[in-house]
Amino acid sequence: MEYQAEAMQGEDQLRKGMWLEEEDERLVSYVKLMGEKRWDALAKASGLRRSGKSCRLRWLNYLRPNLKHGQISVEEENIILQLQERWGNKWSKIARRLPGRTDNEIKNYWRTHLRKKLTQVQEGNSKYELEKAKEDILFKNKIDESVSTSDDKKWNGETDQYGSADQDLWGSSSWDNSSDASGVSADFALTSSPYENRLISDWISEFSNEQTREMNYYDECNSAVFQSESSYLENWTPDDHDQCDTWSCSVFLWDMN
DNA sequence: AACTGTTGCAACCGCAACTAT
DNA sequence: TATAGTTGCGGTTGCAACAGT
Numbered sequence: 001m002e003y004q005a006e007a008m009q010g011e012d013q014l015r016k017g018m019w020l021e022e023e024d025e026r027l028v029s030y031v032k033l034m035g036e037k038r039w040d041a042l043a044k045a046s047g048l049r050r051s052g053k054s055c056r057l058r059w060l061n062y063l064r065p066n067l068k069h070g071q072i073s074v075e076e077e078n079i080i081l082q083l084q085e086r087w088g089n090k091w092s093k094i095a096r097r098l099p100g101r102t103d104n105e106i107k108n109y110w111r112t113h114l115r116k117k118l119t120q121v122q123e124g125n126s127k128y129e130l131e132k133a134k135e136d137i138l139f140k141n142k143i144d145e146s147v148s149t150s151d152d153k154k155w156n157g158e159t160d161q162y163g164s165a166d167q168d169l170w171g172s173s174s175w176d177n178s179s180d181a182s183g184v185s186a187d188f189a190l191t192s193s194p195y196e197n198r199l200i201s202d203w204i205s206e207f208s209n210e211q212t213r214e215m216n217y218y219d220e221c222n223s224a225v226f227q228s229e230s231s232y233l234e235n236w237t238p239d240d241h242d243q244c245d246t247w248s249c250s251v252f253l254w255d256m257n
Numbered sequence: 258a259a260c261t262g263t264t265g266c267a268a269c270c271g272c273a274a275c276t277a278t
Numbered sequence: 279t280a281t282a283g284t285t286g287c288g289g290t291t292g293c294a295a296c297a298g299t
Contacts, residue, residue: 017292017293018293037284037285038284039284039285040283040284040285052284052285053284053285053286056284056285056286060286089288089289090287090288091287091288092286092287092288103286103287103288104288107288107289
């Protein structure tokens, strides 16, 4: 694909615009050779007529391994919404909470998807209504998540012995045992979300041997949860020892500093 | 089919912070 | 310590693809 605005002004000028496949290949091989530092030196050594800055950006946003290129999930959207509200436009900070996602991707997603949702109700409305709209999106996402993860009933069942979880994404979490008789009140409450499961799975995988890596996705998840659950649950204590209605956690799932 | 407006996103820009000398 | 070079970040731009007429 040829980029019309691409600057090819002269032999000594730096290229701009979209990257070609052969440029990507060359960049990857030189990053393997020289590491992810000294981008200016790498750019010169590689013979790519690109700035170091451009090489770094291309690597971080597109070529780096373990990047997710697919659709942002509902869990990820919730995290973005909540962290953006908490931290503002600190995209790189937010990106660090979403493994495989880049700050650029999150920034773009916020601008094109989430902000649009919010501004639809923002015009002429009060701050209260804007906040309410945010809550509505989060609530709708939770409902969607509940429906889309109905396959995870097995997982819900495993949760029952501990009660239902009403978990804030960044803060200390609490468990609520007081579901009503129908059990409906905790429909979308899980011990941890599928997204958290994937994170746990990633962490376990990082330290596991080759054999563990060969396990399929479900085995990996189950294994990760099994291995982490006992030590994880040690951190949970009932706030009210008499009624055991609420549990709180002394550790955060993510370091939020 | 042709035109126009909109959307999504990769890449660029400018600046601040950091690092090396 | 001062300075130059490098890196990281957030805002912005511009193009391709798509939707509507």
